[in-house]
Amino acid sequence: MTIDLDALYTDLHRHPELSFQETRTAGIAAGHLRDLGLEVHENIGITGVIGVLANPSTGSGIQGPVVWIRADMDALPVKEDTGLPYASTATGVDPDGDTVPVMHACGHDMHVTAMIGAVERLVASRDQWHGTLVVVIQPAEEYGQGARAMLDDGALDRFPRPDIVLGQHVTPLPAGTIGLRPGPQMSASDGLTVTFHGRGGHGSRPQATIDPIVMASAAVMRLQTVVSREVDPHDLAVVTVGSFHAGTKNNIIPAEAKLQLSLRYPDEALREKVLEKVERVVRAEAQASGAEREPDIETLHVLPATINDADATARVAAAFRSAFGEASVIDPGLFTGSEDVSWFARDAGVPLVFWFWGGADAEKFRAAAAAGTLEKDIPTNHSPFYAPEMHPTIEVGVGAMVAAAREFLG
Amino acid sequence: MTIDLDALYTDLHRHPELSFQETRTAGIAAGHLRDLGLEVHENIGITGVIGVLANPSTGSGIQGPVVWIRADMDALPVKEDTGLPYASTATGVDPDGDTVPVMHACGHDMHVTAMIGAVERLVASRDQWHGTLVVVIQPAEEYGQGARAMLDDGALDRFPRPDIVLGQHVTPLPAGTIGLRPGPQMSASDGLTVTFHGRGGHGSRPQATIDPIVMASAAVMRLQTVVSREVDPHDLAVVTVGSFHAGTKNNIIPAEAKLQLSLRYPDEALREKVLEKVERVVRAEAQASGAEREPDIETLHVLPATINDADATARVAAAFRSAFGEASVIDPGLFTGSEDVSWFARDAGVPLVFWFWGGADAEKFRAAAAAGTLEKDIPTNHSPFYAPEMHPTIEVGVGAMVAAAREFLG
Amino acid sequence: MTIDLDALYTDLHRHPELSFQETRTAGIAAGHLRDLGLEVHENIGITGVIGVLANPSTGSGIQGPVVWIRADMDALPVKEDTGLPYASTATGVDPDGDTVPVMHACGHDMHVTAMIGAVERLVASRDQWHGTLVVVIQPAEEYGQGARAMLDDGALDRFPRPDIVLGQHVTPLPAGTIGLRPGPQMSASDGLTVTFHGRGGHGSRPQATIDPIVMASAAVMRLQTVVSREVDPHDLAVVTVGSFHAGTKNNIIPAEAKLQLSLRYPDEALREKVLEKVERVVRAEAQASGAEREPDIETLHVLPATINDADATARVAAAFRSAFGEASVIDPGLFTGSEDVSWFARDAGVPLVFWFWGGADAEKFRAAAAAGTLEKDIPTNHSPFYAPEMHPTIEVGVGAMVAAAREFLG
Amino acid sequence: MTIDLDALYTDLHRHPELSFQETRTAGIAAGHLRDLGLEVHENIGITGVIGVLANPSTGSGIQGPVVWIRADMDALPVKEDTGLPYASTATGVDPDGDTVPVMHACGHDMHVTAMIGAVERLVASRDQWHGTLVVVIQPAEEYGQGARAMLDDGALDRFPRPDIVLGQHVTPLPAGTIGLRPGPQMSASDGLTVTFHGRGGHGSRPQATIDPIVMASAAVMRLQTVVSREVDPHDLAVVTVGSFHAGTKNNIIPAEAKLQLSLRYPDEALREKVLEKVERVVRAEAQASGAEREPDIETLHVLPATINDADATARVAAAFRSAFGEASVIDPGLFTGSEDVSWFARDAGVPLVFWFWGGADAEKFRAAAAAGTLEKDIPTNHSPFYAPEMHPTIEVGVGAMVAAAREFLG
Secondary structure, eight states: OOSOHHHHHHHHHHSOOOTTOOHHHHHHHHHHHHHTTOEEEEEETTTEEEEEEEEOOTTTOOOOOEEEEEEEOOOBSOOOOSOOTTOOOOEEEOTTSOEEEOBOTTOHHHHHHHHHHHHHHHHHTGGGOOEEEEEEEEOOTTTTOHHHHHHHTTHHHHSOOOSEEEEEEEEEEETTOEEOOSEEEEOEEEEEEEEEEOBOEETTOGGGSBOHHHHHHHHHHHHHHIIIIISOTTSOOEEEEEEEEEOSSTTEEOSEEEEEEEEEESSHHHHHHHHHHHHHHHHHHHHHTTOSSOOEEEEEEEEOOEEEOHHHHHHHHHHHHHHHOGGGEEOOOOBSOOOSTHHHHHHHTOOEEEEEEEEEOHHHHHHHHHHTOHHHHSOOTTSTTOOOOSTTHHHHHHHHHHHHHHHHOO | OOSOHHHHHHHHHHSOOOTTOOHHHHHHHHHHHHHTTOEEEEEETTTEEEEEEEEOOTTTOOOOOEEEEEEEOOOBSOOOOSOOTTOOOOEEEOTTSOEEEOBOTTOHHHHHHHHHHHHHHHHHTGGGOOEEEEEEEEOOTTTTOHHHHHHHTTHHHHSOOOSEEEEEEEEEEETTOEEOOSEEEEOEEEEEEEEEEOBOEETTOGGGSBOHHHHHHHHHHHHHHIIIIISOTTSOOEEEEEEEEEOSSTTEEOSEEEEEEEEEESSHHHHHHHHHHHHHHHHHHHHHTTOSSOOEEEEEEEEOOEEEOHHHHHHHHHHHHHHHOGGGEEOOOOBSOOOSTHHHHHHHTOOEEEEEEEEEOHHHHHHHHHHTOHHHHSOOTTSTTOOOOSTTHHHHHHHHHHHHHHHHOO | OOSOHHHHHHHHHHSOOOTTOOHHHHHHHHHHHHHTTOEEEEEETTTEEEEEEEEOOTTTOOOOOEEEEEEEOOOBSOOOOSOOTTOOOOEEEOTTSOEEEOBOTTOHHHHHHHHHHHHHHHHHTGGGOOEEEEEEEEOOTTTTOHHHHHHHTTHHHHSOOOSEEEEEEEEEEETTOEEOOSEEEEOEEEEEEEEEEOBOEETTOGGGSBOHHHHHHHHHHHHHHIIIIISOTTSOOEEEEEEEEEOSSTTEEOSEEEEEEEEEESSHHHHHHHHHHHHHHHHHHHHHTTOSSOOEEEEEEEEOOEEEOHHHHHHHHHHHHHHHOGGGEEOOOOBSOOOSTHHHHHHHTOOEEEEEEEEEOHHHHHHHHHHTOHHHHSOOTTSTTOOOOSTTHHHHHHHHHHHHHHHHOO | OOSOHHHHHHHHHHSOOOTTOOHHHHHHHHHHHHHTTOEEEEEETTTEEEEEEEEOOTTTOOOOOEEEEEEEOOOBSOOOOSOOTTOOOOEEEOTTSOEEEOBOTTOHHHHHHHHHHHHHHHHHTGGGOOEEEEEEEEOOTTTTOHHHHHHHTTHHHHSOOOSEEEEEEEEEEETTOEEOOSEEEEOEEEEEEEEEEOBOEETTOGGGSBOHHHHHHHHHHHHHHIIIIISOTTSOOEEEEEEEEEOSSTTEEOSEEEEEEEEEESSHHHHHHHHHHHHHHHHHHHHHTTOSSOOEEEEEEEEOOEEEOHHHHHHHHHHHHHHHOGGGEEOOOOBSOOOSTHHHHHHHTOOEEEEEEEEEOHHHHHHHHHHTOHHHHSOOTTSTTOOOOSTTHHHHHHHHHHHHHHHHOO
């Protein structure tokens, strides 16, 4: 190997970029792909990169099969607290124009690193397979908008259409473990922005105002009942209020309060129910406050469920078991997290296989599992403390993507 | 008169400045005071201005009495929505580094204008009185910190100590009306910042987190019970949560939530009770969430009650009645708003007289009062719609300050 | 004196009776009045008693003035916890058919005792006054329905119409103190029953139900904001949920939840506002739960403000000062409690004077006042620990009623 | 057949009895069992009945195997609203001494009916099997106390110990369908009583009280977050507040509020977590109110998870498929409901098989399932509208119990 993946990973980790602003990351990825001999296209869906490696079987001129392998590259507005020597101190400007800390709190730096490593290995072994490899370096997964942006930018038309789409995500499973399952692998999700309208005024004269902070706080409390009372306890649903912003000073009652919600469900039926219930609660709580204007409910993003094709997943799982050993491959269950990777497969009408690979210190993980303190001791994605162990996470990420891609490349 | 007060007012209104950043306003005020012949000192308490006019009685060399007349000059992070031709479109950078709209939503531009007009008249009539006039242009009243900053900067030691302190505030009383009362005129107030500590994580995995938005929302709801259940209905107390900030994205559960509270009460006894109850609720709600770290409760500012000296107030009220007519002078009751003006008098150990003068369109006010729609139709201080009528508000403000000062200047 | 008032008081205290069930109490009162020579009528307004003593001035045959003096006699569904030797262990059957403990937790036993003592003294001194004394022993003040019941039963038509109505209430002021004021003396009040309709079902299947306990609990929390956010902090208003009943077992989600509310305000304007806000909150919270049926809001009782006539009150206050000393008569402020006594005066269109007299141990009261622990140390009416000191409370109650009545009896 | 099961069912339905008061029901069941030739013992565990039918194989004298078949017989404090001609109008006296409506809202009347029918058939076919049949008619399943009461009364020692325990429950599956699964079949459950202690007083003086209704309402709202925020969305947990009782009148703030909670979880690990969280919330909400006394948390009952033995369940399922057809037997999933039947098997250390059989109109069920309105259209156990269709529910219940028992009777 000539690419120093450790150096690539720590460099990316140190320089995280917010969604649709991943110009440095995209440039680095594009550079490596170009160095490896791929035909590289940049700025697909604002900052996305696509690299194509056509490797037809000798003499035949046939290009297929076409395998899309995808990694996402954006980071999050989180202040890193890992204490790592390569921890991020970066800041960025978010869509509201606020300067915020930025961190690779979801491991996308690891995704890009493993992808570059996998492409290097696939290029090195190109005489052992044939077909067309399309490398997708996607922006803005965290906004749930990057895959759509690339597709809307013509990704399916401008490049060889896939026969299969492959992707992977690093998680707090023990390093060395790979998890995948046929069928629902990740939840569907909606992102909503709710703006409550009150009437502002002086903090000492609440009676002349309609307090939007009380209105929104009551709504937050009431929204808990959607999951606790209205969803079948057997069903999986999550209603998270991830941000709440209102007001500028202690003695001014503001005119509005803004919530951002993340909703999760395994299927469309429950999605419709939960959306309806959330809207009902939001509107009623505005009425309870005597709001003079209806709250605004806007959709930030809609993410479909990530559904693994049963046959393709069986093939990939077998490849993983043969590469990493029987015990390393588990069924991780349905994740409540969501992904936009499936838009590529859905739009193309082809199978998807998406898997997780572990990044947590294996011993620490097992000790915490035994002690029943997993949730407290093992940081999860999006936490300020989250960072995968570099080894063997990089190696397993590279190996898994190579094994899966080779399963479909003739 | 040579100073164009209308032009001064609209200029100040167009160029509001946040607390402790009032350099332009201070410069304009200082320039006028200097032009009027006062000895002017700038940057007292960061941006404060003090002008001194010694006018001893002829031949005697005696300087007393010393009368401090005070106007505050800072504006608020509010987006102006008055539609006035001279409405503000200004922005400023708040203490968090965020760019925010700025507006004279509390009428301090009117205070400065009336003060300059009053000084001009007092200078013009200097042969009719003697003593020392100290003009105090105070910053950061909205933070409750400006008076303290000027005092901590030596204002009492560096300039003639007052025999009396006078101040005034424009309000949504009908223009032409002046309100004052002996004893408690404005409430005591504390500004608190409460930071709830949870545990951050991915929005789809609430069980691995301690959700600070739920914690803080529950606290907001519970804090309502301090006033509704724990304060004697005869007593006046206000517990306002003026800002609530937590989180950056819909799918990240943040690690903390920050509230800013404004508390009001007429006296120290109720102050202690309410502070204790607020702290009790805040700590218990953190416990209800299983918080691993106690919430932080910090004091932003402490404002004492604004207590008018009985004798001095009787003299000022009589002067007002004689200047504006019996019917124009009312007892406005105890205001729930708070002021830091009384620090000047408290530190000096001298009487204070602080009054309100009306800025609302008198006819509109009376119609709204008759219809019982005052709260809806007459915008109050700190509202995006608040602005006093220019006339006769400027004239009454000038006249009131002159009449009150002359009452004490020999 | 021949009537043993101590024995009368302890007997009444031991045998409290719920509203409209005061047959024993009424019988005892009627017996004493009859023994004292009054013309007695029973069962006026179910269990009320009226005694008439015509005492025209000699020779003239003139009957006037007519003075109504009123005492209420019902007790409360409270389990006595005073530890007194004469504490009640009585039970009664409430309007729901439930057997409940009963206690004179509001001191109406003291009212009846003082009334009988006063009548005895007035009879004994009948040669010193002339006019007509009408003694009203009223039921069901606690339901706010007794005065109306007596009036609806023709009290004004069947007996000499009053020129003035007098009444008194024992309170936790120091024994020996009498409090009264012209104008508003007690608040207006409404009693409401709110029934929330959900959908019942098994406790393990909340999703098949609409949980009325969550609905009503959310409403209770939201109702706090009426006082904390929507009423001017200067105004006096109380919104109390005094009872909350729902469900029969832990594992059945019931179909409905029933709240009983007590609302207080000094005037009609605020009454209308608060009632409107309460209804708004109640309806919106049902909507937030997705209730299929609107909540029912019923009026239990409507009590007008108790307004003391200014002139008559001045006369009574002067009589009290002369009888008990200047220092014993205070302005107790506006009480948040309510009374139905004013219906008698309102219906008759005559003045009312209603006063409070203290029943608390004077030394204990002053110690608690000094320590700021009044609310904790001095039990208030309706508490299981409430009972007036027998002496001098009985004597002052008798004396006050005699003095006030004599003021108007020629 | 000589027993009229329709008449038996409608009679039992008309005469429901509360837990541990099932004397009429027990008498009827005992009578039938005696008539059928069983040796009958009454008052086992207050009102329980045990019938023994020893049917040893000819010549051998061997009694085994011993099969316990169990039916529960108590009804619920629910007001029937089915409109059925045989609907209950019965009342009973609950443990608080209150008179309440009573209804067979959980179908235990059907359980007893099917049991009598099954015993009749087993008696009639006694030449085809051998062993010992022990018929258990259990009281107070709804209190979760009946099985324990029978065991504490020596049921295992006084009668032949079981080799297997069998039981069944009617549910809103389509009539004709039987559901069972190996392993966890019903949740573990705890019943808790929480008593919040405030300080009582007059409804107009909340400041002198500690309002237990606000305290308990805040707790109800906060308890929602246990499921919505603190339990893994993949896990099944239910926190239901099934009753809330506080106060007697609108204008008395009571001294305490009492909640009854039903908690559900599939295993001991989650049970411990949820119990700890519930306790944490309850204690913290009392603190938030400044309660002077800790809330009391008492255990009403502890129900273990109902775990079906894998091998025995496979045998029973096969017997059902052969008796009712392949399509009639389904895996109904883990129920959130709970049962105390497993105490019999747990104490004896033998396998349990417990299954559900459908009682809903099959066509209506399928229409509602298609329309997605199951929860609205098909009443569930404990609802005032719940009642199984008599046919074929009785027949299937009889047949299932016979088939299962015969599987183990040699």
